[in-house]
Amino acid sequence: xxxxxxxxxxxxRRRGPAAGFARRGRRLLFYLPAVVVFVAAIVAWEVVVTAxxxxxxxxxxxxxxxxxxVANWSDPRFGLATSARATLVEAVGGLAIGTLAGVLVAxxxxxxxxxxxxxxxxxxxxxxxxIVAFAPLMNNWFGVLSPLSKMMMAAVxxxxxxxxxxxxxLVQVEPAALELMRSxxxxxxxxxxxxRIPNALPYFFTALKLATTLSxxxxxxxxxxxxxxxxxxxxxxxxxxxxxxxxxxAAILLGAAAGIVLYLAVVGLERVFIPWHASVxxxxx
Amino acid sequence: xxxQVEAPVVRLSDVEKVFTxxxxxxxxxxxxxxxxxxxxxxxxxxxxxxxxxxTLLRVIGDLIQPTRGEVVVNGKPASQARRERDYGMVxxxxxxxxxxxxxxxxxxxxxxxxRPTAQRTARAREMLELVELGDFLEHYPYQLSGGMQQRVAxxxxxxFEPAILLMDEPFGALDEMTRERMNSEVxxxxxxxxxxxxxxxxxIPEAVFLSSRVVVMSPxxxxxxxxxEIDLPRPRNEDSRxxxxxxxxxxxxxxxxxxxxxxxxxxxxxxxxxSVDRTxxxxxxx
Numbered sequence: 001x002x003x004x005x006x007x008x009x010x011x012x013r014r015r016g017p018a019a020g021f022a023r024r025g026r027r028l029l030f031y032l033p034a035v036v037v038f039v040a041a042i043v044a045w046e047v048v049v050t051a052x053x054x055x056x057x058x059x060x061x062x063x064x065x066x067x068x069x070v071a072n073w074s075d076p077r078f079g080l081a082t083s084a085r086a087t088l089v090e091a092v093g094g095l096a097i098g099t100l101a102g103v104l105v106a107x108x109x110x111x112x113x114x115x116x117x118x119x120x121x122x123x124x125x126x127x128x129x130x131i132v133a134f135a136p137l138m139n140n141w142f143g144v145l146s147p148l149s150k151m152m153m154a155a156v157x158x159x160x161x162x163x164x165x166x167x168x169x170l171v172q173v174e175p176a177a178l179e180l181m182r183s184x185x186x187x188x189x190x191x192x193x194x195x196r197i198p199n200a201l202p203y204f205f206t207a208l209k210l211a212t213t214l215s216x217x218x219x220x221x222x223x224x225x226x227x228x229x230x231x232x233x234x235x236x237x238x239x240x241x242x243x244x245x246x247x248x249x250a251a252i253l254l255g256a257a258a259g260i261v262l263y264l265a266v267v268g269l270e271r272v273f274i275p276w277h278a279s280v281x282x283x284x285x
Numbered sequence: 286x287x288x289q290v291e292a293p294v295v296r297l298s299d300v301e302k303v304f305t306x307x308x309x310x311x312x313x314x315x316x317x318x319x320x321x322x323x324x325x326x327x328x329x330x331x332x333x334x335x336x337x338x339x340t341l342l343r344v345i346g347d348l349i350q351p352t353r354g355e356v357v358v359n360g361k362p363a364s365q366a367r368r369e370r371d372y373g374m375v376x377x378x379x380x381x382x383x384x385x386x387x388x389x390x391x392x393x394x395x396x397x398x399x400r401p402t403a404q405r406t407a408r409a410r411e412m413l414e415l416v417e418l419g420d421f422l423e424h425y426p427y428q429l430s431g432g433m434q435q436r437v438a439x440x441x442x443x444x445f446e447p448a449i450l451l452m453d454e455p456f457g458a459l460d461e462m463t464r465e466r467m468n469s470e471v472x473x474x475x476x477x478x479x480x481x482x483x484x485x486x487x488x489i490p491e492a493v494f495l496s497s498r499v500v501v502m503s504p505x506x507x508x509x510x511x512x513x514e515i516d517l518p519r520p521r522n523e524d525s526r527x528x529x530x531x532x533x534x535x536x537x538x539x540x541x542x543x544x545x546x547x548x549x550x551x552x553x554x555x556x557x558x559x560s561v562d563r564t565x566x567x568x569x570x571x
Contacts, residue, residue, distance in 0.1 A: 276425045
């Protein structure tokens with residue numbers, strides 16, 4: 001019978017310099033529309049604000065925001081670089097704590113029915129409390145000046161989606177795959193290692209992508225409730241009350257940039273760890 | 286005499302399986318099943334949907350415990366046979382691990398059995414050559430067609446040389462042409478390896494073409510109604526499907542499927558009859 005009857009042969013990767021150039025070209029073309037739209041939107045923003053003569057406190061021009069970003073990069077009052085770094089550290093710390101806790105609880109709940117009965121209602125209840133309500137508590141428990149209190153805010157937000165998704169990934173395994181492992185006389189731990197964990201990886205990365213954004217929200221909301229003044233949350237509050245909205249926007253821009261950096265880092269990890277998964281396969285031309 | 290000396294690979298004695306789920310009424314999936322399978326035999330279990338043929342396969346493989354009766358495999362209880370890795374399983378879906386390459390999928394059982402790495406690699410390669418996928422070692426399952434994926438599953442099942450290969454409608458999801466090609470493939474592998482195969486199907490031509498014996502089952506409760514010896518000469522090939530004896534045997538199995546044990550034939554045994562017709566048939570009988 002023919003060996004090339006399937007799609008496999010056709011999808012074999014071509015290598016070599018010519019293929020490399022073609023690949024890079026396709027990639028540029030793939031991203032071109034997004035770049036064009038982005039640049040056009042910025043230009044339109046600039047033009048509309050200038051044409052309508054909008055005041056800075058309503059909406060500053062993009063050029064004014066960039067100017068504020070440069071001018072206040074290492075300013076003693078609105079130190080944007082120091083603040084962005086501090087906020088990023090809080091977010092990443094919270095991401096790590098929340099993810100670790102979420103994964104641990106997911107393993108416990110998927111392994112033991114009793115753990116599921118005890119932990120799930122608590123997790124759901126904790127998730128139902130608006131995050132803002134936790135901020136004064138966290139400041140009290142972990143120190144208003146300590147970055148740990150902001151990390152814990154981020155961790156609370158991160159915990160639930162990670163826990164819920166990883167649990168699902170560990171539990172929703174093809175029944176036939178479990179029958180197969182049973183027919184090999186595999187131990188429960190082997191099933192976890194060879195089937196459940198790999199099966200849960202795509203779910204984990206989906207949660208992690210959500211969690212990057214959530215960790216920044218948690219950190220910045222935590223900062224609103226007091227602590228060090230050189231953090232993005234405080235810069236936003238202080239510059240707004242000083243009517244320096246160009247600085248406010250610059251701080252928001254940095255927050256967004258931090259979010260994008262974290263997100264892309266997760267996408268990179270995804271390509272390394274789950275290259276076989278449909279979400280990774282189809283995201284590239 | 287020799288056949289009496291050698292004990293059967295599988296011996297089922299008076300096996301019964303009753304499913305009870307919550308408050309629902311109990312369903313008898315299998316009743317009074319007696320069956321011996323000899324070493325190197327190719328036995329097909331055939332019957333309409335819901336006749337318990339897949340359940341019977343899982344009882345043999347110790348994936349389901351019978352409510353009553355005894356399953357002896359290679360002279361041991363089925364549970365011990367499973368722990369000693371006597372079974373290779375192939376399901377209707379290939380059940381490949383998406384995250385493993387073709388080669389690593391075939392190595393999986395060998396990893397679990399703790400075989401040395403060098404042996405795993407050599408064995409996986411050899412098995413993939415056997416199913417003619419030697420050029421696809423580093424591919425991922427998503428890069429293969431359905432038929433190719435099922436061949437990987439067969440290679441995986443054979444990789445650790447199990448005493449018995451249990452196949453649950455392995456080609457049920459494939460188109461007719463691919464299915465016929467896979468049938469020839471399985472026969473070739475069976476002739477080459479001499480493995481005992483128990484094969485669940487609902488295709489009469491498939492069962493007749495492949496088997497040494499076809500076990501015909503009836504539903505509710507699942508029982509064995511007839512065992513048809515398939516005496517088509519071997520080796521069989523595509524031409525075997527056009528011999529008069531083949532058609533005779535297909536007819537014989539089809540007629541056996543129409544019978545319901547010792548009751549008169551009615552259309553219910555075919556399985557796919559619309560309910561109106563069934564009501565009429567029952568009315569005519571009762």
